[in-house]
Structure formats: structure tokens, C-alpha cells
Amino acid sequence: MLKIFTLLADLVVYSWLGLEPGTHISESLHFFIEDTTKIFFLLATIIFAVAIVRSFFPPERTRKFLAGKNIYVAHLLSALLGVVTPFCSCSACPLFIGFVEAGIPLGVTFSFLIASPMVNEIALVMLFGLFGWKIAGIYLITGLMVAIIAGIVIGKLHMERYVADYVWEIRVGDAGVQEMDWSDRINYAKGYVKDIIAKIWLYVLAGIAAGALVHGYVPQDFLLRYAGPDNPFAVPFAVVLGVPLYSNAAGIIPIVHALMEKGLPLGTTLAFMMAVTSLSFPEMVILSQVLKKELIAAFVAIVTLTIIMVGYLFNFIM
Numbered sequence: 001m002l003k004i005f006t007l008l009a010d011l012v013v014y015s016w017l018g019l020e021p022g023t024h025i026s027e028s029l030h031f032f033i034e035d036t037t038k039i040f041f042l043l044a045t046i047i048f049a050v051a052i053v054r055s056f057f058p059p060e061r062t063r064k065f066l067a068g069k070n071i072y073v074a075h076l077l078s079a080l081l082g083v084v085t086p087f088c089s090c091s092a093c094p095l096f097i098g099f100v101e102a103g104i105p106l107g108v109t110f111s112f113l114i115a116s117p118m119v120n121e122i123a124l125v126m127l128f129g130l131f132g133w134k135i136a137g138i139y140l141i142t143g144l145m146v147a148i149i150a151g152i153v154i155g156k157l158h159m160e161r162y163v164a165d166y167v168w169e170i171r172v173g174d175a176g177v178q179e180m181d182w183s184d185r186i187n188y189a190k191g192y193v194k195d196i197i198a199k200i201w202l203y204v205l206a207g208i209a210a211g212a213l214v215h216g217y218v219p220q221d222f223l224l225r226y227a228g229p230d231n232p233f234a235v236p237f238a239v240v241l242g243v244p245l246y247s248n249a250a251g252i253i254p255i256v257h258a259l260m261e262k263g264l265p266l267g268t269t270l271a272f273m274m275a276v277t278s279l280s281f282p283e284m285v286i287l288s289q290v291l292k293k294e295l296i297a298a299f300v301a302i303v304t305l306t307i308i309m310v311g312y313l314f315n316f317i318m
Contacts, residue, residue: 005041009034028216035130035208035254040197042129043204047121047196051189053084055180066104066112071155074108079147082115083124083140100163107155111147114303118278119143122200126253131260139270142314146274146306153302154295162295204254211254215261234268235311239304242275252276271311279303 009030013019019026065081066074099109119140127136180188228234256269284296291299 005034005038008037024216028212031215031258032208032212035211035257036205038129039126039204039208039254040201042125043122043197043200044193046125046128048189048193051192052185055185055188066099066108071105071108072152074105075111075148075151075155076144078104078108078111078151079115079119079144082112082147083119083121083144105155106160106163107151107153109151110154110299111151114150114278115144115147118147118274122196123253123277130253130257135266138266138314139273142270142310143274146278146303146310150299150302150306153306154299157298159295159298162292162298164290164292207252207254211256211258214255214258228263229265229315234265235271235315236308238268238272238311239275239308242272242279265315267311267314267316270314271307274307274310275304278307 012033013026013030014021017029019029066078069077099112100106123143124136124140127139225231231237252273256273259272260266260269279300284300287299288296
């Protein structure tokens with residue numbers, strides 16, 4: 001079914017515009033048209049389905065669901081719920097406070113906070129559209145691994161004293177969970193699709209445009225020289241490069257697509273993507289409102305090291 005988007009790009013670039021295959025401009029334009037149509041179709045379709053699932057897990061129900069579970073089961077469930085539960089930088093503080101107030105351990109909370117921006121429906125939709133289910137599945141598994149391992153390590157360090165003092169004093173209360181019927185869920189899903197597309201469409205187009213330029217104009221040997229399979233430090237280089245960057249999955253995945261087509265190893269590109277989506281500077285700034293600098297530094301260091309390990313692992317396997 002997804003081949004229809006390739007055929008559409010062929011029609012526009014080679015038939016309507018009359019460009020010759022193999023030129024820089026035709027390759028870039030073909031990449032842009034194919035990826036744009038494919039990604040927006042998949043986003044609208046799958047985000048709607050995920051929104052229906054998400055309607056069953058509002059934050060209050062999520063917190064109640066995690067409270068009191070076995071610690072290792074809680075880490076797994078927390079990371080899985082991060083995939084289908086709302087999270088973005090602007091909601092970091094209230095979600096963190098809500099989890100702590102509910103008595104959920106600090107490490108379990110971090111498993112949720114790591115998984116949610118890294119392994120969300122937008123990332124999985126776009127990975128599926130560009131690479132297929134195999135790569136999307138690998139990213140889902142590795143993202144959950146990073147979230148669970150990092151959360152367990154943070155929990156073992158017992159760093160509760162580095163949470164801002166006022167967080168422990170807040171009592172949000174036991175808010176009721178508003179029940180929805182199916183009509184409410186469908187309306188919620190429609191509205192959620194509109195809201196998400198409205199927020200990310202510019203990131204998607206910018207990311208695809210950047211990826212198209214990389215695909216059509218950047219020489220292959222330029223990228224392979226610094227991050228190719230012959231460089232033993234390619235993975236940490238990719239992670240260090242990604243940490244200070246700010247982008248969501250919608251903006252970074254088309255660039256990752258172009259990088260992989262240029263020959264970058266899977267593990268290196270996954271490590272770069274994870275660093276960008278889970279360790280963005282704006283998120284750290286907002287989390288600094290509820291975490292002291294020692295805990296933020298530990299969080300960044302642990303997640304960075306875990307991502308590097310995943311990158312090397314998949315470069316070795318693949």
C-alpha cells in the first residue's frame with residue numbers, strides 16, 4: 001500500500017515536472033514529496049487509533065495504575081505507559097509532581113519520563129513509514145530498554161533528596177477520573193489528531209526538507225568519514241552531537257532516514273535520534289524547576305551512557 005506514495009512522487013517529479021532521475025534536484029524533490037505524503041497519511045491514521053487507546057489512560061488513572069506495583073514490574077509498566085500517555089516538555093513539572101505525590105518511586109517516574117518523549121506514537125508512525133516495522137520494532141524495544149535501565153539505575157542511587165523540596169510538600173489530591181463513552185472517545189481522537197498535526201506539521205516539513213537536502217546533496221563519504229562503521233567512536237560522537245540539539249521525533253526522523261541511506265550504521269543513527277528526542281536542552285531547563293542540578297546531571301549521564309551502549313550493541317548485531 002505504501003508504494004502508492006512512491007508512485008505519486010514519480011508522477012510529480014518525473015512526469016509532471018519532467019526532471020531527469022539521478023540528479024541532485026530530482027532526488028531531493030522525490031524524497032520530499034514521497035516522505036511528506038506518506039508521513040502525514042500515517043500520522044493522521046495511526047494517531048487517531050493511539051488516541052482511542054490513550055483515552056483509557058488519563059494521568060490520574062496512570063498514577064493509580066502504577067502505585068503499589070512490584071518495583072521491576074512498575075518500571076516495565078511505566079515505560080509502556082509512556083508510549084501511550086501524554087507527555088511533552090511543558091507537562092514535565094505537573095506530571096512529575098503528580099507521580100511523586102502518588103507515592104510512585106523516583107526511578108519508576110523516570111522510566112515514564114524517558115520513554116514518553118523517546119518512544120511515542122509519532123516516532124513509531126514515522127519510523128514505520130520510512131523504514132518498515134522491523135526498524136520501528138527495534139526502536140520500540142531499545143527505547144523501552146533505555147527507559148527501564150536508566151530508571152532502575154536512578155532508583156538504585158536513592159537520589160530523592162535532589163528533588164526540589166516543594167515537590168514533596170504538594171498534595172494534588174485524589175482527582176476523579178472522567179469516564180468517556182465511545183462517542184466521547186472518537187471526538188477526543190479527532191480533536192487530538194487535529195491538535196497534534198497543527199503542532200508538528202512545520203517540524204515535519206522542516207525535517208523532511210533537511211533530510212531531502214542530505215539525501216540529494218551531501219556526499220556519502222563526508223558522513224561516513226566521521227560517523228561511519230570504520231570510526232570506533234561514531235556512536236558517542238553521534239550522541240554528543242544530539243544532546244544539545246532540540247527537535248521532536250517529527251523533525252529528526254526524516255534526517256535520520258537520509259543519514260541511513262547515506263550508509264550510517266543502524267546503531268549510530270538510533271543513538272543520535274534517542275539523544276535528540278530524550279535529552280533536549282529545553283526539557284532539561286523545565287525539569288530544573290523540579291529537580292536539583294545533581295539529579296539532572298545524573299539523569300543526563302545515565303541516559304547518555306545507556307544510549308551509547310544500545311548504539312554499540314546494534315552496530316555489532318546488525
